[in-house]
Amino acid sequence: MGVPIIIDCDPGHDDALAIMLAAGDPAVDLLAVTTVAGNQTLEKTTLNARRVCTVAGIRDVPIAAGCDRPLVEPLRVAGDVHGESGLDGPDFGAPEVDVVPEHAVELMYRILTEHPEPVTLVPTAPLTNVALLLTRYPDVVPRIREIVLMGGSTERGNTTPAAEFNVCVDPEAADIVFRSGVPLTMCGLNVTHQALATPDVVARFTGLDTPLGRTCAELMTFFGGTYRRLFGFRAPPLHDPVAVARVIDPEIVHCTEAHVAVELHGRHTRGATVVDLHGTLGRPANARVALTLDQDLFWDRLVAAVERLGRDRS
Ligand code: RIB
Ligand code: CA
Numbered sequence: 001m002g003v004p005i006i007i008d009c010d011p012g013h014d015d016a017l018a019i020m021l022a023a024g025d026p027a028v029d030l031l032a033v034t035t036v037a038g039n040q041t042l043e044k045t046t047l048n049a050r051r052v053c054t055v056a057g058i059r060d061v062p063i064a065a066g067c068d069r070p071l072v073e074p075l076r077v078a079g080d081v082h083g084e085s086g087l088d089g090p091d092f093g094a095p096e097v098d099v100v101p102e103h104a105v106e107l108m109y110r111i112l113t114e115h116p117e118p119v120t121l122v123p124t125a126p127l128t129n130v131a132l133l134l135t136r137y138p139d140v141v142p143r144i145r146e147i148v149l150m151g152g153s154t155e156r157g158n159t160t161p162a163a164e165f166n167v168c169v170d171p172e173a174a175d176i177v178f179r180s181g182v183p184l185t186m187c188g189l190n191v192t193h194q195a196l197a198t199p200d201v202v203a204r205f206t207g208l209d210t211p212l213g214r215t216c217a218e219l220m221t222f223f224g225g226t227y228r229r230l231f232g233f234r235a236p237p238l239h240d241p242v243a244v245a246r247v248i249d250p251e252i253v254h255c256t257e258a259h260v261a262v263e264l265h266g267r268h269t270r271g272a273t274v275v276d277l278h279g280t281l282g283r284p285a286n287a288r289v290a291l292t293l294d295q296d297l298f299w300d301r302l303v304a305a306v307e308r309l310g311r312d313r314s
Helices: 013-024 042-055 104-114 128-136 138-143 165-169 171-178 199-206 211-231 239-248 295-313
Strands: 003-009 028-035 063-065 119-123 144-150 184-187 253-262 273-276 287-293
Touching: 003 013, 003 104, 003 239, 013 028, 013 042, 013 211, 013 239, 013 295, 028 042, 028 104, 028 239, 042 063, 042 211, 063 104, 104 119, 104 128, 104 138, 119 128, 119 239, 128 138, 128 171, 138 144, 144 239, 165 171, 171 253, 184 239, 184 253, 199 211, 199 295, 211 295, 239 253, 239 287, 239 295
Parallel strands: 003 028, 003 119, 028 063, 119 144, 144 184, 184 287
Antiparallel strands: 253 273, 253 287
């Protein structure tokens, strides 16, 4: 059995591929998918998680909806990046997978307390659910093997010049998580911008010649259009699967230890992750910070996962 994980996400084109990587790679055991407001409203991100699990044939993994707004900030969504549905591009049809009635935080807590070994949390969205879990159930901390998140950046942001989207949407939640003392790995924009879905990469998914491979290609094509228009990227960065890849094989994502603080008060910098890569502040490291991606290993694992899922579906 692989490393047990829970993905907390806001599908979201890249979240969709993260779910598929987690479900399709035998190195991890996907125990649950929980959703949160972020790329789109909670209603839409939850519907999208159901859509992704339907097309990928993921039917034995519980999906639970979580928080519909950040802890303090009003919700801001990313319809300009992910479209009105939050997963524009493919025609998904009606979902065949439903949600469980539990709130995401309650499902996470139940799994963490019942699973025979500590579980890795992989948040690829604003950290509202995870912050609420740690605040409401501090006794669960020993049951968390590690938090491996997509969020923040050692450099610039993408939502403000200083702040990356997942942290910017809910800075208070991110602050709680980074100060929690739980073993933490941060996969920020500095590393996820190395995961560019170039035309050659997209062709590998099309070349699988399966409905799921084509759906992935359509997701990346839509995502590529918005990233070209909004950010001038030649290809879209698939942020979220990088966090899953780190759990699958730490050799895919190389990290260093550093102190990371979330800026809450800066007039121009609120939501920034201040990463002290050179220890100038003299504070103990509270995170592993991802710096480099082995792109060949990354894409090989992601294509293989989609191929495995698509084969099971065909
Ligand atoms: O900044 C990128 C992150 O924000 C990704 O997780 C993307 O899905 C959005 O949630
Ligand atoms: Ca996301």
